[in-house]
Amino acid sequence: xxxxxxxxxxxxxxxxxxxxxxxxxxxxxxxxxxxxxxxxxxxxxxxxxxxxxxxxxxxxxxxxxxxxxxxxxxxxxxxxxxxxxxxxxxxxxxxxxxxxxxxxxxxxxxxxxx
Amino acid sequence: xxxxxxxxxxxxxxxxxxxxxxxxxxxxxxxxxxxxxxxxxxxxxxxxxxxxxxxxxxxxxxxxxxxxxxxxxxxxxxxxxxxxxxxxxxxxxxxxxxxxxxxxxxxxxxx
Numbered sequence: 131x132x133x134x135x136x137x138x139x140x141x142x143x144x145x146x147x148x149x150x151x152x153x154x155x156x157x158x159x160x161x162x163x164x165x166x167x168x169x170x171x172x173x174x175x176x177x178x179x180x181x182x183x184x185x186x187x188x189x190x191x192x193x194x195x196x197x198x199x200x201x202x203x204x205x206x207x208x209x210x211x212x213x214x215x216x217x218x219x220x221x222x223x224x225x226x227x228x229x230x231x232x233x234x235x236x237x238x239x240x241x242x243x244x
Numbered sequence: 245x246x247x248x249x250x251x252x253x254x255x256x257x258x259x260x261x262x263x264x265x266x267x268x269x270x271x272x273x274x275x276x277x278x279x280x281x282x283x284x285x286x287x288x289x290x291x292x293x294x295x296x297x298x299x300x301x302x303x304x305x306x307x308x309x310x311x312x313x314x315x316x317x318x319x320x321x322x323x324x325x326x327x328x329x330x331x332x333x334x335x336x337x338x339x340x341x342x343x344x345x346x347x348x349x350x351x352x353x354x355x
Contacts, residue, residue, distance in 0.1 A: 163343065165345075171347075172332075172345060172346070172347035172348060173288070173332065173345035174345075175342060175343060175344060175345075178342065186342040188342075218287075220287055220288070222343075229275035229276045229295070229336055230276060230293075230295060231276070231336065232278065232290060232293050233278075233290075233334075233343060234290060235280075235287040235288050235289070236287060237286075237287050238287045
């Protein structure tokens with residue numbers, strides 16, 4: 131079974147721009163979660179989508195948004211980029227069955243904001 | 245108070261020794277717990293999950309869960325240099341499918 135894929139793997143943007151990241155989950159998985167990882171804050175939960183609906187949301191500003199398509203692929207958008215948005219953005223997929231759900235991570239997208 | 249706390253280390257152990265990694269969590273209704281390993285520049289990879297009090301063994305790895313003490317640990321027996329990585333504890337809080345991660349413990353296994 132193919133793993134979680136994320137595109138692009140690397141991005142360089144400037145402040146004020148917006149960016150869209152894409153995630154394709156493991157076949158059959160209906161839940162996609164997004165995380166931001168920085169050296170100082172570690173892995174922070176952004177949001178989770180399940181069956182095209184946002185099911186859980188972390189404590190990030192509204193500049194961070196996402197969506198999920200009918201094939202479970204998900205996109206994450208960050209608008210009005212700030213220097214502090216530079217991070218590794220990780221997508222994780224799972225079957226979505228709480229509480230025994232297990233998340234599997236993609237390789238991540240490294241975003242650099244200049 | 246952070247939801248999940250880990251000793252950031254670094255933790256160094258000689259090759260062949262037992263490495264012990266610890267994690268505490270704040271939400272008493274948390275039901276599922278996970279250990280991930282992350283090599284530098286890579287994404288986290290799942291090592292083990294545990295849902296019930298007690299021990300769960302998988303090869304050289306043993307996860308221990310004590311819900312009364314809100315404590316989960318990971319033991320790595322016969323540590324190898326290839327085990328050198330950051331180990332992340334994750335908890336699925338009782339509010340739904342929402343995972344919280346500790347900041348990770350850096351482990352170095354010295355040949």
